[in-house]
Amino acid sequence: MNIPRSSYPRIVIIGGGFGGISLAKKLAHKEVQVVLLDKHNYHTFQPLLYQVSTGGLEPDSIAYPIRKVLKDYPNFFFRLAEVFQIHPEKKSVVTNIGTLHYDYLVLATGSETNYFGNSEIEKNGMSMKSIPESLNLRSLILENFEQALLTDDLHERDALMNFVIVGGGPTGVELAGALAEIKKGILPKDYPDLDTRRAQINLVQSNGRILKEMSEEASSKAEDFLEKLGVQIWKNTRVTGYDGKLATTATELTFETATLIWAAGVKGALVQGLDAKDLLSGGRIRVNEFNQVEAWPNIFAIGDVACLVSEKYPRGHPMMAQPAIQQGRSLGENLIRLIEDKPMKPFSYWDKGSMATVGRNKAVVDLPKFKFQGVFAWFVWMFVHLFFLIGFRNRMVVFVNWVYNYVRFDREARLIIRPFNKDYSAFKD
Amino acid sequence: MNIPRSSYPRIVIIGGGFGGISLAKKLAHKEVQVVLLDKHNYHTFQPLLYQVSTGGLEPDSIAYPIRKVLKDYPNFFFRLAEVFQIHPEKKSVVTNIGTLHYDYLVLATGSETNYFGNSEIEKNGMSMKSIPESLNLRSLILENFEQALLTDDLHERDALMNFVIVGGGPTGVELAGALAEIKKGILPKDYPDLDTRRAQINLVQSNGRILKEMSEEASSKAEDFLEKLGVQIWKNTRVTGYDGKLATTATELTFETATLIWAAGVKGALVQGLDAKDLLSGGRIRVNEFNQVEAWPNIFAIGDVACLVSEKYPRGHPMMAQPAIQQGRSLGENLIRLIEDKPMKPFSYWDKGSMATVGRNKAVVDLPKFKFQGVFAWFVWMFVHLFFLIGFRNRMVVFVNWVYNYVRFDREARLIIRPFNKDYSAFKD
Numbered sequence: 001m002n003i004p005r006s007s008y009p010r011i012v013i014i015g016g017g018f019g020g021i022s023l024a025k026k027l028a029h030k031e032v033q034v035v036l037l038d039k040h041n042y043h044t045f046q047p048l049l050y051q052v053s054t055g056g057l058e059p060d061s062i063a064y065p066i067r068k069v070l071k072d073y074p075n076f077f078f079r080l081a082e083v084f085q086i087h088p089e090k091k092s093v094v095t096n097i098g099t100l101h102y103d104y105l106v107l108a109t110g111s112e113t114n115y116f117g118n119s120e121i122e123k124n125g126m127s128m129k130s131i132p133e134s135l136n137l138r139s140l141i142l143e144n145f146e147q148a149l150l151t152d153d154l155h156e157r158d159a160l161m162n163f164v165i166v167g168g169g170p171t172g173v174e175l176a177g178a179l180a181e182i183k184k185g186i187l188p189k190d191y192p193d194l195d196t197r198r199a200q201i202n203l204v205q206s207n208g209r210i211l212k213e214m215s216e217e218a219s220s221k222a223e224d225f226l227e228k229l230g231v232q233i234w235k236n237t238r239v240t241g242y243d244g245k246l247a248t249t250a251t252e253l254t255f256e257t258a259t260l261i262w263a264a265g266v267k268g269a270l271v272q273g274l275d276a277k278d279l280l281s282g283g284r285i286r287v288n289e290f291n292q293v294e295a296w297p298n299i300f301a302i303g304d305v306a307c308l309v310s311e312k313y314p315r316g317h318p319m320m321a322q323p324a325i326q327q328g329r330s331l332g333e334n335l336i337r338l339i340e341d342k343p344m345k346p347f348s349y350w351d352k353g354s355m356a357t358v359g360r361n362k363a364v365v366d367l368p369k370f371k372f373q374g375v376f377a378w379f380v381w382m383f384v385h386l387f388f389l390i391g392f393r394n395r396m397v398v399f400v401n402w403v404y405n406y407v408r409f410d411r412e413a414r415l416i417i418r419p420f421n422k423d424y425s426a427f428k429d
Numbered sequence: 430m431n432i433p434r435s436s437y438p439r440i441v442i443i444g445g446g447f448g449g450i451s452l453a454k455k456l457a458h459k460e461v462q463v464v465l466l467d468k469h470n471y472h473t474f475q476p477l478l479y480q481v482s483t484g485g486l487e488p489d490s491i492a493y494p495i496r497k498v499l500k501d502y503p504n505f506f507f508r509l510a511e512v513f514q515i516h517p518e519k520k521s522v523v524t525n526i527g528t529l530h531y532d533y534l535v536l537a538t539g540s541e542t543n544y545f546g547n548s549e550i551e552k553n554g555m556s557m558k559s560i561p562e563s564l565n566l567r568s569l570i571l572e573n574f575e576q577a578l579l580t581d582d583l584h585e586r587d588a589l590m591n592f593v594i595v596g597g598g599p600t601g602v603e604l605a606g607a608l609a610e611i612k613k614g615i616l617p618k619d620y621p622d623l624d625t626r627r628a629q630i631n632l633v634q635s636n637g638r639i640l641k642e643m644s645e646e647a648s649s650k651a652e653d654f655l656e657k658l659g660v661q662i663w664k665n666t667r668v669t670g671y672d673g674k675l676a677t678t679a680t681e682l683t684f685e686t687a688t689l690i691w692a693a694g695v696k697g698a699l700v701q702g703l704d705a706k707d708l709l710s711g712g713r714i715r716v717n718e719f720n721q722v723e724a725w726p727n728i729f730a731i732g733d734v735a736c737l738v739s740e741k742y743p744r745g746h747p748m749m750a751q752p753a754i755q756q757g758r759s760l761g762e763n764l765i766r767l768i769e770d771k772p773m774k775p776f777s778y779w780d781k782g783s784m785a786t787v788g789r790n791k792a793v794v795d796l797p798k799f800k801f802q803g804v805f806a807w808f809v810w811m812f813v814h815l816f817f818l819i820g821f822r823n824r825m826v827v828f829v830n831w832v833y834n835y836v837r838f839d840r841e842a843r844l845i846i847r848p849f850n851k852d853y854s855a856f857k858d
Contacts, residue, residue: 415471
C-alpha cells in the first residue's frame with residue numbers, strides 16, 4: 001500500500017467507528033503518522049440505523065465521509081480497504097489493497113451480528129448492523145406490503161404482514177416501536193385496500209426482561225409503551241430456527257413470518273492473526289487497563305471488539321458508543337505518552353447512563369443519579385442523539401426530518417431504491 | 430391483478446412520472462377508478478438526478494412515495510408492477526403481477542437512454558435516468574478516486590480521474606459543472622495525497638453548440654461558465670465507441686477514461702403492443718391533439734413517450750417535465766369530458782421557457798419574453814426547482830442541503846453505500 005514514508009511512528013487504526021474516529025481526532029497535530037482503514041468510506045451512526053430501516057431518515061444523514069473527518073489533519077491517511085489478516089511478529093496488516101507496516105496497531109473493528117452458530121437464521125433472517133443492511137431491511141418491509149396486496153391467500157398475507165424481532169435490547173425495542181407506529185400511522189393511508197390491522201409486530205426476548213441492561217423501571221416502562229403501541233412481547237422465549245417462512249422457538253410457539261429480524265446478539269468483529277489466548281468469548285480481544293493486548297505491547301483494541309475486564313465490569317464494558325469514544329480518547333493520550341516514553345494512564349469509564357426510545361413521546365433514560373421515562377426522556381434522547389451525530393448538515397437534516405415526522409405523524413423515506421435481495425453480498429457486511 | 434370491481438370506468442395509467450402524477454391528481458374525486466402502475470414505488474424528480482450522482486443531495490429528497498400522492502383519493506389504486514405488454518383489442522395490460530383490464534389506458538412511461546444501437550457504449554458507459562443509476566454513478570466516481578490513490582501507474586491514475594460526458598444537453602452541462610466544482614472544492618481536501626489537478630472533465634457534443642435547444646446567448650454563456658470551471662468542451666465531436674478504457678470518436682481524438690457518462694440521447698420508453706404505424710422515430714407514440722392514439726380511441730399517451738406533432742412543434746414537444754405536466758392536466762379534463770360524452774379540448778402547450786445550471790451562481794434562463802444568465806438566473810433556477818419538487822419535507826431537506834453546500838462549498842452525500850456494480854441488474858431500469 002503506497003503510504004508515504006514518514007520520520008514519525010506510524011499508527012494504523014482499523015475501523016472508522018466511534019472508537020477509531022475519536023482516537024484519530026485525539027492524535028491530530030501530534031508527531032505521528034496515522035493510517036485509518038475501513039471497508040466503508042463513511043462513518044456510520046449506528047444508534048439511528050433503525051430509523052433508516054423504517055423510513056424515518058435518509059441513510060446519508062446518519063453517515064459521514066471519513067475523509068472529511070481527517071481532512072484537516074496533516075499526516076493522516078485514509079484507505080478504503082478490507083483487512084484480511086494481521087501479522088503481529090512482522091508488524092504488518094494484510095488487506096485487499098496490499099500489505100501495510102505499522103509501528104502501533106489499533107483494532108477498532110467494532111462488532112457484528114452474532115447468530116450463535118445458527119446458520120439457518122443467519123441465512124434467512126435480517127440483521128441491521130450497517131447502512132446497506134438497513135436499506136435492505138427497508139426494502140423488504142415495503143415489498144412485503146406490496147406483496148400482501150397481490151395474494152388472495154389469507155395465510156400468506158398474514159405472514160407477509162407479520163414481523164418477528166428477536167432480541168429485546170435497545171435495537172429490538174426501538175425497531176419494534178417504529179414498526180408499530182408505521183402500522184398505526186402510515187399503513188392505513190398507504191394501503192387502504194389492505195386490512196393492515198392484521199399486521200403484527202412481535203418482540204421475542206430469550207429471558208424475562210426487555211432492556212435487561214437497563215433499570216427495572218426502564219424495562220417495565222418500555223414494556224408498557226410497547227404494549228400500548230400494540231407490540232406483542234414474548235418473554236422467556238428462545239427462537240431456535242427460521243427457514244424463511246416459519247420461525248420456531250424452544251416451546252411449541254411458532255411464528256409464520258416473511259420477516260425475521262435478528263437483534264439478539266453481537267460479537268466482536270475479529271481480525272485474523274491474534275493468538276487464542278488473547279481472545280475472550282464473544283469474539284472480543286482481552287486488553288489491559290491501557291487497552292493494550294498483553295502479548296503484543298504495540299497492539300491495542302478499543303470499542304466493541306475490546307474487552308477490558310475490571311472489578312466493576314467483569315465482562316468488559318457494554319458494547320455501546322460511549323465506551324468506544326472514551327477508550328479512543330484515552331488511547332490517543334496513551335499512545336503519545338508511550339511514544340514519549342512516559343507511563344500510560346489506565347482507562348477509567350465514565351458511565352453517562354443509557355437510554356432507549358420506543359416511539360413519539362416515549363423513551364426511557366437511566367442516568368447514574370436518577371431515572372425517568374416518557375415525553376421528557378424522549379426529548380432528552382433526541383437532543384443527545386443530535387448532539388453526538390457527526391456533521392452540522394447531518395444534524396440539520398435529521399432535525400428537519402424529526403420535526404416533520406413528529407408534526408405529520410409521517411416517515412417519508414419509504415422508497416424501494418434497490419429491490420430487496422438477501423443474497424446481494426454487498427448488503428452483508 | 431386483484432383490483433376491486435367498480436361501477437366507474439377504470440383508467441389505467443402506466444408510469445408515475447410528471448405526466449402520470451399530474452393526470453392522477455386531475456382525476457381526483459371524479460367518477461372514475463384509477464389504477465397507477467410503476468416499476469418503482471416512488472416518483473423521481475429527474476431534473477435533480479445529477480445532484481444525487483455528485484453527492485449534493487440524498488436520493489430520498491428528490492423522490493416521493495407514489496402511494497402518498499394518491500392516499501387522499503378514494504377509488505385510486507397503486508401497484509408496483511412492470512408492464513410487459515398491452516393488448517389493445519382485449520383492452521388489457523400484462524404485467525409481472527398479472528393481467529389488468531382497462532376502459533381507458535394512458536401511457537406515461539417517459540423516456541429511457543438512447544444509445545442509438547451502440548451496444549458497446551450501452552454495456553460500458555454509465556447513464557443517469559433513475560435514482561439507482563445515479564447512485565451507481567456516484568459510487569463509481571468516488572471509487573475511481575480511491576482507486577487512483579492505489580496505483581503507481583500514472584497512465585491508469587489519469588484515466589481514473591478523467592471523466593467523459595457525452596451530450597451537451599442540460600444533463601451533460603449540469604453534470605459537467607458539478608464534477609468541475611467537486612474537482613475544485615472537494616478533491617484537494619479529500620485527497621491531499623493525490624494530485625487532483627490532473628483530474629479532467631470533458632464534455633463532448635456531437636454538433637456545434639451545447640444546450641442547442643436553448644438560445645444562442647444561453648449556449649455561449651454556458652460555455653463560458655463551463656470553461657471558467659475548467660471543463661474541456663469538444664464540439665462537433667461524435668463519440669463512436671467505448672470499451673471501458675478507451676473512448677473513440679469520429680476523428681483521431683480519443684479519451685483514456687474509466688468513466689464515460691452517456692447523456693447524448695433519450696427515446697420513448699415504449700410498451701409492447703402498439704402497431705408500428707402508431708409509432709414515430711425515437712420510440713415515441715403518435716398522438717392527436719387530444720393525446721389520443723389514432724388507432725385506439727381509448728388509449729392515450731402523455732409526456733416524453735408521446736409525440737404530438739403540430740405546426741409549432743413538428744417533432745413533438747420537448748421531452749421535459751413541463752409538457753408532461755401540462756398534457757397530464759389536459760388529458761385529465763378530456764377523459765372526464767369523454768366519459769360525459771362531451772367533446773374533448775385540444776391540448777395547447779404553454780412554453781414557460783427553459784433553464785440550466787452550470788454551478789454556484791451560474792445558470793442560464795430562457796423565458797419567452799427575455800433571457801438572462803448568471804447569479805440571478807441561478808437563484809431563479811433554484812426557486813423553480815424547489816417549487817416543482819413534490820413534498821414539503823423534500824423541499825425543506827433540499828433547501829437545507831443547498832444552503833449548506835453553498836455556504837460551505839461542500840457536498841456531503843458522498844458515500845459509497847453500495848459498491849459500484851455495472852452488471853447489477855437493479856441499476857439498469
